[in-house]
Amino acid sequence: MAKLHVTTTINGDPVEFLCEPHHTMLDVLRGSLGLTGSKEGCGSGDCGACSVTLDGRLVCSCLMLAAEAEGHQIRTIEGMAEGEMLHPLQQKFLEMAALQCGICTPGMLVAAKALLEHNQEPTETEVRYWLAGNLCRCTGYDKIVRAVLETAAEMRGAAR
Amino acid sequence: MNEHSNKWIGQRTIRPDGADKVTGRAAFGADTTMPGMIWGKVLRSPHAHARIRSIDTSKAESLPGVKAVVTARDIVNFTTDKPFILGIQDMRWMCRNVMAREKVLFHGHPVAAVAAATEEIAAEACKMISVEYEVLPWVIEIEDAIKPDAPILHEFNKLDGKPSNITGKLEHKLGDIAAGFAQAEVIVERSFKTRPVHQGYIEPHACLVSVASDDKTTIWSSSQGQFMVRAMTALLTGLTQSDIRAIPAEIGGGFGGKTIVYLEPLATMLSKKSGRPVKMVMSREEVMRASGPTSGSSSTVKIGATKDGRIVAAHGIYYLQAGALPGSPIRGAAGCSFAPYDIPNVLSQGFDVVSNRSKVVAYRAPGAPIGAYAVECVMDELAVALKMDPLELRLKNAAKQGTKAAHGPVYPRIGFVETLEAARAHPHYKAPLGKHHGRGVASGFWFNAGGESSAQVNITEDGNVVVMTGHPDIGGSRAAIANIAAELIGIDYKSVSVLIGDTATIGYSNMTGGSRVLFASAMVVTQSAEKVITILRARAAKIWNIDPDAVTWEDGAARPAGDNAGKFAPLTLAEIAAKATETGGPIGAGVQLNTTGAEGGFATHICDVEVDVDLGIVRVLRYTAFQDVGKAVHPSYVEGQMQGGVAQGIGWALNEEYIYNRNGQVDNAGFLDYRMPVCSDLPMLDAVMIEIPNPKHPQGVRGVGEVPLVPVMAAIANAIHDALGIRFYSLPMSPPKVLEALDLPRAAE
Ligand code: FES
Ligand code: FES
Numbered sequence: 001m002a003k004l005h006v007t008t009t010i011n012g013d014p015v016e017f018l019c020e021p022h023h024t025m026l027d028v029l030r031g032s033l034g035l036t037g038s039k040e041g042c043g044s045g046d047c048g049a050c051s052v053t054l055d056g057r058l059v060c061s062c063l064m065l066a067a068e069a070e071g072h073q074i075r076t077i078e079g080m081a082e083g084e085m086l087h088p089l090q091q092k093f094l095e096m097a098a099l100q101c102g103i104c105t106p107g108m109l110v111a112a113k114a115l116l117e118h119n120q121e122p123t124e125t126e127v128r129y130w131l132a133g134n135l136c137r138c139t140g141y142d143k144i145v146r147a148v149l150e151t152a153a154e155m156r157g158a159a160r
Numbered sequence: 161m162n163e164h165s166n167k168w169i170g171q172r173t174i175r176p177d178g179a180d181k182v183t184g185r186a187a188f189g190a191d192t193t194m195p196g197m198i199w200g201k202v203l204r205s206p207h208a209h210a211r212i213r214s215i216d217t218s219k220a221e222s223l224p225g226v227k228a229v230v231t232a233r234d235i236v237n238f239t240t241d242k243p244f245i246l247g248i249q250d251m252r253w254m255c256r257n258v259m260a261r262e263k264v265l266f267h268g269h270p271v272a273a274v275a276a277a278t279e280e281i282a283a284e285a286c287k288m289i290s291v292e293y294e295v296l297p298w299v300i301e302i303e304d305a306i307k308p309d310a311p312i313l314h315e316f317n318k319l320d321g322k323p324s325n326i327t328g329k330l331e332h333k334l335g336d337i338a339a340g341f342a343q344a345e346v347i348v349e350r351s352f353k354t355r356p357v358h359q360g361y362i363e364p365h366a367c368l369v370s371v372a373s374d375d376k377t378t379i380w381s382s383s384q385g386q387f388m389v390r391a392m393t394a395l396l397t398g399l400t401q402s403d404i405r406a407i408p409a410e411i412g413g414g415f416g417g418k419t420i421v422y423l424e425p426l427a428t429m430l431s432k433k434s435g436r437p438v439k440m441v442m443s444r445e446e447v448m449r450a451s452g453p454t455s456g457s458s459s460t461v462k463i464g465a466t467k468d469g470r471i472v473a474a475h476g477i478y479y480l481q482a483g484a485l486p487g488s489p490i491r492g493a494a495g496c497s498f499a500p501y502d503i504p505n506v507l508s509q510g511f512d513v514v515s516n517r518s519k520v521v522a523y524r525a526p527g528a529p530i531g532a533y534a535v536e537c538v539m540d541e542l543a544v545a546l547k548m549d550p551l552e553l554r555l556k557n558a559a560k561q562g563t564k565a566a567h568g569p570v571y572p573r574i575g576f577v578e579t580l581e582a583a584r585a586h587p588h589y590k591a592p593l594g595k596h597h598g599r600g601v602a603s604g605f606w607f608n609a610g611g612e613s614s615a616q617v618n619i620t621e622d623g624n625v626v627v628m629t630g631h632p633d634i635g636g637s638r639a640a641i642a643n644i645a646a647e648l649i650g651i652d653y654k655s656v657s658v659l660i661g662d663t664a665t666i667g668y669s670n671m672t673g674g675s676r677v678l679f680a681s682a683m684v685v686t687q688s689a690e691k692v693i694t695i696l697r698a699r700a701a702k703i704w705n706i707d708p709d710a711v712t713w714e715d716g717a718a719r720p721a722g723d724n725a726g727k728f729a730p731l732t733l734a735e736i737a738a739k740a741t742e743t744g745g746p747i748g749a750g751v752q753l754n755t756t757g758a759e760g761g762f763a764t765h766i767c768d769v770e771v772d773v774d775l776g777i778v779r780v781l782r783y784t785a786f787q788d789v790g791k792a793v794h795p796s797y798v799e800g801q802m803q804g805g806v807a808q809g810i811g812w813a814l815n816e817e818y819i820y821n822r823n824g825q826v827d828n829a830g831f832l833d834y835r836m837p838v839c840s841d842l843p844m845l846d847a848v849m850i851e852i853p854n855p856k857h858p859q860g861v862r863g864v865g866e867v868p869l870v871p872v873m874a875a876i877a878n879a880i881h882d883a884l885g886i887r888f889y890s891l892p893m894s895p896p897k898v899l900e901a902l903d904l905p906r907a908a909e
Binding site: 039080 | 172174177178179181182184185186187188191359360361362363364410411412413414415441443634635636796797799801803804805806807808830831832836837838839840841842844845
């Protein structure tokens with residue numbers, strides 16, 4: 001089968017790749033692009049470990065065909081920190097121990113960042129429903145929710 | 161006990177592997193590649209039970225791109241007549257679990273594996289393998305498997321001279337239960353059922369194996385023990401352990417489910433045959449069909465007490481599903497269930513039952529939650545019958561220092577009473593409840609474990625510290641070890657690096673499991689650090705030309721022990737390290753031990769629920785867990801263990817179960833239909849750490865990871881009873897079941 005040629009932008013960088021028509025964005029990220037920060041927990045859209053943003057919108061990269069990236073902006077966990085500067089969410093996850101094994105963490109962070117870009121002042125319930133598509137089996141979510149709420153509060157404080 | 165400053169022990173430091181984990185850099189099981197790597201895939205049984213008549217792999221082998229095919233013929237056969245024990249596993253069953261031999265025993269059982277240039281070709285080749293099966297009658301549930309005319313999985317297994325699906329028994333006895341029950345004035349006896357539940361780690365099993373032509377083998381895999389991977393793979397492939405280097409990938413959750421191998425021996429044989437590195441990754445569906453879960457169960461518990469609430473006798477019978485091959489955690493069920501209580505007469509019996517399901521593997525306090533669910537629900541009924549507060553009943557009968565437990569030990573200092581007292585005094589216990597709300601309590605116990613551990617502590621030339629241990633870190637153990645090393649050596653936490661060695665770089669270390677890792681590794685790290693400090697003192701003594709006994713080590717520097725020792729300015733770690741070559745060479749020390757003294761862990765939980773009486777949905781509104789944690793070396797990760805265990809218990813209690821169809825196949829092999837708790841299902845989970853130091857450990861550590869799961873199912877069942885006045889005797893207490901129970905009285909009206 002002929003491979004498709006795709007031109008896209010990933011974490012702000014121009015990227016070209018070849019893929020099979022059936023390849024998902026996650027296959028290509030983890031495969032030929034070597035961006036293994038996005039994880040495959042299910043491949044069916046049920047765990048959120050593969051979360052990325054497509055033009056700022058949160059998507060499961062396992063449910064997106066790689067060819068659909070053509071002409072769009074993808075952001076992954078690898079693009080979250082700026083150089084050595086961790087994103088406030090990344091820093092807060094570390095300080096508040098919002099991860100145990102860490103396999104859900106990249107997806108959780110990408111999803112949480114998308115939330116804070118939509119809603120600077122989420123309630124606990126809003127955080128919980130926004131993150132309901134991201135499974136974590138280790139933490140019981142308590143420290144994750146607290147870390148997101150606290151980051152949101154600090155980011156609001158800093159913006160004032 | 162180390163009672164001094166505690167500058168780092170007990171601090172909420174940032175974990176050493178943290179930056180890698182929040183940036184996507186950390187490499188898990190499926191995250192590596194090797195030059196020339198090809199892909200392996202498994203062909204799995206379409207039947208729940210069938211004899212394998214023949215396997216023809218020739219068509220698959222001739223498909224372009226296919227590099228190797230393996231079947232049971234390529235895996236070492238451990239014959240069924242001779243036990244071969246490795247840890248808690250028997251290689252007779254392991255070899256039949258990784259690859260079906262005489263029969264396929266469950267839907268999803270591996271039959272063959274293929275390695276090919278791409279995943280697609282490997283999958284295509286699997287379809288071209290033709291297997292001739294003689295389909296056999298199958299059995300899924302315990303009640304059916306123990307019937308006299310049940311289909312038999314293993315003809316060689318006999319009970320009273322007849323083939324049977326009961327493949328193991330265990331009994332703990334204390335006193336005389338007949339005499340005990342004769343004294344009882346109130347007796348409650350109930351039967352319970354639980355369903356198998358999966359550990360639910362988010363990372364599927366994955367490995368990458370390279371076998372060179374001289375058999376030198378590298379295994380990169382996600383497991384709870386690289387030494388287990390090495391040993392099992394060596395045994396199943398015939399390689400020697402010294403030829404295998406097993407490298408622990410970061411592990412994306414295990415909870416007991418990654419304490420055995422599935423893919424590694426297959427990938428090893430595929431790599432050996434093809435001469436190429438082979439990568440294998442399970443799909444979520446494969447994880448659900450063929451790995452884990454923990455046992456389903458069928459239990460009966462009877463407890464008798466005098467009118468004043470003193471328990472005089474207890475009898476527990478626990479039938480646990482083993483899955484297709486023997487080995488369910490009956491020890492955890494029978495051993496832990498009555499362990500929180502001081503009961504003079506106890507009989508606790510476990511039975512291992514095989515049926516045509518995937519083989520069970522450890523899951524957080526294996527067996528204990530099953531036993532505790534039954535016992536703690538009966539305790540609740542007993543409290544009602546005695547008109548006693550359920551915490552008072554437990555306090556009245558609580559095990560303490562000196563109590564003889566039915567499973568063997570006489571307890572040293574334990575903190576069970578403290579968990580009950582803390583629960584009773586907590587505002588949660590008295591908080592008002594609304595309509596259709598209910599509150600339940602339950603307690604639990606887990607043995608905890610010691611065992612083999614190795615550590616090496618090295619001082620770098622620039623005066624920093626590198627600690628290496630041999631246990632995969634699943635939940636932050638590196639951070640706790642760094643706290644301990646910084647504390648003992650008296651340096652800044654940031655000066656300590658903690659790494660997990662592979663099987664070639666660190667001495668044998670048993671698995672991450674049983675709540676043993678921090679207990680055991682803290683011991684070997686402590687002893688290694690003490691040895692290093694002795695060396696540092698000797699080096700300072702050499703520099704000062706005085707006796708090493710005249711040198712003390714304080715706050716990260718050597719100092720003269722007193723005025724008699726002479727007047728010298730302190731020598732820091734960096735200063736001594738800089739002179740290492742002149743004073744005797746590199747500075748470092750390692751310790752390898754079989755650690756003992758892991759004392760049991762106890763917990764008491766309070767749970768509030770709200771029942772939606774129209775939809776049957778039970779929602780946990782508030783949850784507080786009280787646990788004797790020994791010493792919280794890193795409190796955040798101790799709380800994390802408690803919260804995570806509670807969340808898993810909420811899933812087990814309310815939603816999770818395997819649903820089998822009429823063909824003996826799992827119908828819900830994915831996260832959509834096997835519903836684990838998501839963020840919006842749960843409230844905040846309050847973790848109250850009670851620190852009663854383990855007298856047998858240098859830092860007072862007790863295992864903390866397992867016991868948080870043990871009380872949860874009963875706490876929720878008891879809360880639902882409080883809300884509705886209805887008792888549920890089987891799990892999960894899912895909406896259809898709750899609605900049905902609510903409709904019964906309505907239908908009768
Ligand atoms: S891997 Fe995409 S949602 Fe699970
Ligand atoms: S930290 Fe392990 S799954 Fe979330």
